[in-house]
Amino acid sequence: xxxxxxxxxxxxxxxxxxxxxxxxxxxxxxxxxxxxxxxxxxxxxxxxxxxxxxxxxxxxxxxxxxxxxxxxxxxxxxxxxxxxxxxxxxxxxxxxxxxxxxxxxxxxxxxxxxxxxxxxxxxxxxxxxxxxxxxxxxxxxxxxxxxxxxxxxxxxxxxxxxxxxxxxxxxxxxxxxxxxxxxxxxxxxxxxxxxxxxxxxxxxxxxxxxxxxxxxxxxxxxxxxxxxxxxxxxxxxxxxxxxxxxxxxxxxxxxxxxxxxxxxxxxxxxxxxxxxxxxxxxxxxxxxxxxxxxxxxxxxxxxxxxxxxxxxxxxxxxxxxxxxxxxxxxxxxxxxxxxxxxxxxxxxxxxxxxxxxxxxxxxxxxxxxxxxx
Amino acid sequence: xxxxxxxxxxxxxxxxxxxxxxxxxxxxxxxxxxxxxxxxxxxxxxxxxxxxxxxxxxxxxxxxxxxxxxxxxxxxxxxxxxxxxxxxxxxxxxxxxxxxxxxxxxxxxxxxxxxxxxxxxxxxxxxxxxxxxxxxxxxxxxxxxxxxxxxxxxxxxxxxxxxxx
Numbered sequence: 001x002x003x004x005x006x007x008x009x010x011x012x013x014x015x016x017x018x019x020x021x022x023x024x025x026x027x028x029x030x031x032x033x034x035x036x037x038x039x040x041x042x043x044x045x046x047x048x049x050x051x052x053x054x055x056x057x058x059x060x061x062x063x064x065x066x067x068x069x070x071x072x073x074x075x076x077x078x079x080x081x082x083x084x085x086x087x088x089x090x091x092x093x094x095x096x097x098x099x100x101x102x103x104x105x106x107x108x109x110x111x112x113x114x115x116x117x118x119x120x121x122x123x124x125x126x127x128x129x130x131x132x133x134x135x136x137x138x139x140x141x142x143x144x145x146x147x148x149x150x151x152x153x154x155x156x157x158x159x160x161x162x163x164x165x166x167x168x169x170x171x172x173x174x175x176x177x178x179x180x181x182x183x184x185x186x187x188x189x190x191x192x193x194x195x196x197x198x199x200x201x202x203x204x205x206x207x208x209x210x211x212x213x214x215x216x217x218x219x220x221x222x223x224x225x226x227x228x229x230x231x232x233x234x235x236x237x238x239x240x241x242x243x244x245x246x247x248x249x250x251x252x253x254x255x256x257x258x259x260x261x262x263x264x265x266x267x268x269x270x271x272x273x274x275x276x277x278x279x280x281x282x283x284x285x286x287x288x289x290x291x292x293x294x295x296x297x298x299x300x301x302x303x304x305x306x307x308x309x310x311x312x313x314x315x316x317x318x319x320x321x322x323x324x325x326x327x328x329x330x331x332x333x334x335x336x337x338x339x340x341x342x343x344x345x346x347x348x349x350x351x352x353x354x355x356x357x358x359x360x361x362x363x364x365x366x367x368x369x370x371x372x373x
Numbered sequence: 374x375x376x377x378x379x380x381x382x383x384x385x386x387x388x389x390x391x392x393x394x395x396x397x398x399x400x401x402x403x404x405x406x407x408x409x410x411x412x413x414x415x416x417x418x419x420x421x422x423x424x425x426x427x428x429x430x431x432x433x434x435x436x437x438x439x440x441x442x443x444x445x446x447x448x449x450x451x452x453x454x455x456x457x458x459x460x461x462x463x464x465x466x467x468x469x470x471x472x473x474x475x476x477x478x479x480x481x482x483x484x485x486x487x488x489x490x491x492x493x494x495x496x497x498x499x500x501x502x503x504x505x506x507x508x509x510x511x512x513x514x515x516x517x518x519x520x521x522x523x524x525x526x527x528x529x530x531x532x533x534x535x536x537x538x
Binding site for chain 1 (some may be wrong): 482
């Protein structure tokens with residue numbers, strides 16, 4: 001009888017694999033079931049966003065930012081238009097500011113619903129996914145009656161938004177929020193406190209605080225590690241300083257601080273905070289106003305550059321925009337939060353089982369469109 | 374911005390001759406020479422008054438055929454809640470700059486992306502490969518003198534059509 005060879009094996013996951021949330025390829029070195037090294041290989045969805053921007057006018061870039069993060073398109077274009085507006089020093093009408101916040105927060109909820117639902121799928125819970133898609137559909141319906149699109153909106157424009165809110169939007173919003181708020185408890189019952197779900201996600205893939213900061217991990221992933229950092233609170237942009245809301249952080253309720261369950265929990269709690277923000281915005285929003293009032297005739301920012309960050313559902317979304325005074329930007333760079341979160345994957349998943357790695361990947365909530373750009 | 378002035382003064386005291394002085398008074402960045410960049414990076418990360426513990430963004434920039442390339446770093450301090458932009462110019466012919474990948478782990482992929490798009494070599498980077506483009510891609514796409522290839526691996530690259538025709 002010969003010896004059993006216990007060599008390391010290289011396993012390839014993806015690029016086409018349902019658990020990788022898009023076209024991501026993972027080169028995994030395994031020793032049996034234990035992962036010893038993991039190398040993400042990206043670029044399969046590279047669509048030359050930054051190269052395209054060299055030949056587009058500032059307004060024409062907006063639809064491209066939508067397509068970078070197709071799950072939270074509103075938040076992505078909001079970051080871009082705010083950066084351009086700051087360069088041009090445009091004053092935005094009150095009503096537009098409120099509409100933008102409402103849309104961005106709705107899209108945050110929609111994005112988190114998808115993140116939580118697919119995270120459930122990763123650990124084998126199919127039913128919550130359908131429940132969450134039911135509510136996500138209703139948000140997409142609200143977007144549809146506003147601007148006609150359900151996924152890629154091109155709604156945020158430099159200096160305004162494309163359409164005013166339709167008749168009945170505010171009433172439909174209140175109705176939806178009331179129903180959705182109770183639905184969150186339903187999710188907690190069927191997923192969050194489910195014994196199997198906790199076993200699969202608590203104490204798995206812990207990201208310590210300092211490692212998260214060192215890697216530039218931001219957003220719910222960073223807050224899951226117990227760092228209270230939210231750009232909406234710490235560096236308020238748009239009109240976020242007018243709203244009252246909390247910043248939920250991971251507390252290690254089911255295991256240790258910074259595990260997969262904490263990241264899940266932070267997203268679930270953030271949806272409640274978004275509901276609060278939307279309610280306040282709907283209450284305070286001026287009922288009349290022209291949303292096209294401040295649209296500039298020519299979008300030509302003065303010479304210079306800006307690095308502007310906003311809080312997208314995935315974290316700090318930064319735009320580095322350089323202008324040389326011409327109608328097309330000299331350089332548009334997008335610092336995508338999922339990109340840096342994925343770069344930490346090899347560090348945090350070493351030593352875990354293969355089935356855990358897919359859970360860790362799901363808890364990071366990556367969108368490959370934004371990583372590859 | 375006050376913090377830029379403060380950082381600039383601290384750097385001038387610690388590393389004389391490193392900060393490039395500029396005529397503008399209210400600039401919101403610090404331009405430095407690349408030689409001592411690795412030491413400066415370690416310094417600004419650990420110095421108690423600065424503590425830039427988060428590397429937010431690394432942007433490669435092509436300022437034009439004559440002006441050359443530039444790398445711009447955006448740092449942020451989670452502890453002290455301030456931020457800064459550092460710019461380092463690199464020559465076009467043989468662009469090279471010390472890597473800070475081992476100072477901030479997050480800089481790893483960001484530097485690889487700059488290398489991918491501009492061909493700027495980061496000295497000391499442990500795994501400098503292309504990030505988004507295929508490994509056999511030729512040229513540095515975001516440079517201003519880049520020409521789109523006609524053929525890639527035997528496949529014809531479609532021409533960009535102008536307008537709606």
